[in-house]
C-alpha cells in the first residue's frame with residue numbers, strides 16, 4: 001500500500017509492550033523489540049499491573065529490552081493499590097539504574113480486587129507530584145490522555161481539568177488512549193492548547209488484528225469502535241488475513257491523517273507483536 005498525502009519526515013515513534021509470564025514469552029518479546037528497532041524508535045515502554053502485580057516482571061522486561069536493543073525503555077508505574085514506600089523504592093532503583101523516562105498512571109484495580117484503592121495516592125496527578133517531589137527533574141514523565149473521554153469521567157470538561165492537573169503536577173508529555181476517529185484527537189489538542197497546555201501529546205495507535213479481542217478491549221477502556229469498522233470486521237468472520245489487511249489499511253490512513261494534521265509522532269500498542277505496527281510504519285515511511 002502507498003500513501004498519497006505529504007506527511008512530515010521525522011515524527012517520533014514508540015512502541016508499548018506488556019511483561020510476559022514465561023521464559024518463552026520473554027524471548028519472543030525480545031525478538032519483537034529487536035525487529036521494531038528497524039523503525040528507529042524514540043523509546044519502548046512496558047506496562048505495569050495495577051497493585052504491583054507485575055512489579056518484578058515489568059522491571060526485568062525493561063532492563064532486558066534496553067540491554068538487547070539499546071533503545072531507551074520506560075517502565076509504566078501505576079499508583080492504585082501501591083504504598084508510597086513501594087513507589088519510592090521502585091523510583092530509587094530506576095533512578096540508580098539509569099532509567100530516564102516513566103509512564104505514570106493511576107491504573108485500574110484488577111477485577112476481583114473491588115473498587116477501593118488501598119494505595120496512598122488516589123489519582124495520577126498525585127503520582128506525578130510524588131515522583132517530582134522524590135526525584136526532581138530526573139525523569140521524563142509521560143501521562144495518559146483521553147480524546148474520547150475517560151470512561152469514569154463525569155464529563156469532557158471535568159476530564160480535561162483532571163488532565164490539566166497532571167500537566168501542572170509536572171508531566172513532560174502524554175500518550176493518548178487509542179481511538180479510531182482522528183477528529184476526537186484534533187479536538188482534544190485544540191481544547192488543551194486553549195487551556196495553555198503545550199506538552200507533546202502522542203496519539204496511541206492500536207493496530208487491528210483480531211475483532212473479538214479488539215471489541216472487548218474497546219468496550220473496557222472507552223474507545224469507540226466505529227460502526228463501519230465493526231461491521232466490516234464482523235463480516236470477515238474467521239478470515240484473519242482479510243481482517244489484518246483491512247486493519248492495516250484503516251490504521252495506516254488514520255496515522256496519515258494524524259501526522260499530516262500535526263501529531264508529533266505515534267505510539268503503538270503492539271500487544272507484543274512486531275509485524276502489525278511495523279507494516280503500518282513502513283506504509284507511512286517506505
Ligand code: FAD
Pocket residue numbers: 046047048049050076077078103104105106107108122123124125143144145150151152153154158159162163165166175176177178204
Ligand atoms: P487519572 O488521570 O487519575 O484519571 C482517572 C479518572 O479519574 C478519570 O476519569 C479522571 O477524570 C479522574 N480524575 C483524575 N484526577 C482526579 C482528581 N484529582 N480528582 C477527581 N477525579 C480525578 N493501566 C495499568 O494498569 N497499567 C499500565 O501500564 C497502563 N498503561 C497505560 C498507558 C496509556 C498510554 C494509557 C492511555 C492507559 C494505560 N493504562 C494502564 C490504563 C489506565 O491506568 C486507566 O485508563 C485508568 O483508568 C486511568 O489511569 P490514568 O492515569 O489516566 O488516571
